[in-house]
Amino acid sequence: MNEFSDKLLQWFDHSGRHDLPWQQQQTPYRVWVSEIMLQQTQVKTVIPYYQRFMERFPDLATLAQAEQEDVLAHWSGLGYYARGRNLHKAAQIIQQQHHGVFPTEFDEVVALPGIGRSTAGAILSMALKQRFVILDGNVKRVLSRFLAVAGWPGNKRIENHLWQVAEDFTPHERFDDYTQAIMDLGATLCTRSKPNCQACPVQANCMAFKLNRVKEFPFSKPKKVKPIKQAKLLMLINNQQQVWLEQRPQKGIWGGLWSLPQFETDEALVAALNPSVKTHSEAVSSLVKWKAFRHTFSHYHLDIEPVKLVQEAPADWQGQWHTFTQAESLGLPAPVKLLLSQLESEYVKNG
Ligand code: SF4
Incomplete structure (x- = not known):
């Protein structure tokens, strides 16, 4: 354990989120659907969609057999519809190529449509209890602030650096809890607009906090006017x-x-x-x-x-x-x- 993960896990035990719908009866399928829904959408928006989705498509086979229209109807309003289409396509691939069983190898998981390195890491860590690392938007924000990383996380060089930090900080024990804990920290305390540093378990070593420059991190994307x-x-x-x-x-x-x-x-x-x-x-x-x-x-x-x-x-x-x-x-x-x-x-x- 390192000091960062140690403090984070202690905080997670008493203040993390333990009752999210996808934390109950945790299976790769349930975690996967939640991770895809959460990719560009906040937890409180996702919950009712997730519950309706699970009622209609309780398992991978049901999703694979469904019509795409039915899947998209359950995605309606969540936005970023490619996520719904890819989820459906991936369920059919798992059905055909993996005999309906969610794959357990990183390379197989990351090869599925709509699943990138971070999402694959989250599923393998939380649902399959393998030590893989995540670096979603929340984690990028936390790590950028904690180390006062100067640069936009979308820049390849900065992103590679953050992956390395994420790898170093992820413990070898309780890595599944750590994955949830760092997402929780980003979603509840180290938030985009109003971070609650006073309640933060890693404040004592947070560089952005020490420098009084929390609002500056992570660096924004260089501005490009949208047409x-x-x-x-x-x-x-x-x-x-x-x-x-x-x-x-x-x-x-x-x-x-x-x-x-x-x-x-x-x-x-x-x-x-x-x-x-x-x-x-x-x-x-x-x-x-x-x-x-x-x-x-x-x-x-x-x-x-x-x-x-x-x-x-x-x-x-x-x-x-x-x-x-x-x-x-x-x-x-x-x-x-x-x-x-x-x-x-x-x-x-x-x-
Ligand atoms: S001290 Fe503030 S900026 Fe630093 S990690 Fe905690 S919440 Fe984020």
Whole structure:
């Protein structure tokens, strides 16, 4: 044991989290699903999603046999949908290549879609009791502060240094508890915006604290301005109050989810609806436009202008009519979900 892990484990015993749903009946499958959900999402948001997911897909075989649409419907609202698609794909690979048993070798685990070095380390350590190291966002923050590491952790050189530190700090006993403990420290005390250093078990040796520079670590990513893209989302309604939805291609944003038809300009939208009409200016002026809003992805901002129209869909369009109730059970991107609920309440209000 080193001093860092020693103090951390003592703290973990009385103040760590011991009642998270994935800490109960710990299996590789349950830990794996939780680690994927937690990759870009906070614990309190993940818990209800995790519980619903486990009720529907209690084991690996059930997940592997499910339709992708069903999996994405249970991911709906969590964001970063590639995580859900990869989870599903990986379950099928385990079913086919590992006879349905979660692999126990690091190389096999890290070869599965959606599982990087840190996630593989977390699963092997916590569920399979093998000493592997993790370095997720929380751990990077804790170690960067503890050692006052100057540099952005996304930089390869800095990241390699942090992996080495993580390796040195991980004890050879109770490494599974240590894995949970360091994640807990990052999530509950050494938080991004308001670290509670007064309650921290490793404060006495924390360099950033000693230097009174906690807020500076970890260094931020060098700024790059995100580009802004425009999109018109068409809320096409028919006389039976059904809304037209199309399934997005597997690749690209919102891959595999159901969404509203998307266009770059009003003209393109009108032309797609009425291919035979030559001048579209009149048709453009008849569109009912809702207030535009911004949805931000990791690489760009998407300024969305919702456009409502009561009309039948052209015969050659690929998609389906759905009632509002049917749409609720589909995998929908968050902004589309929001628009449909506003649209529904408009119809309910107007009878
Ligand atoms: S003393 Fe503060 S900055 Fe240092 S590890 Fe603890 S909580 Fe983080």
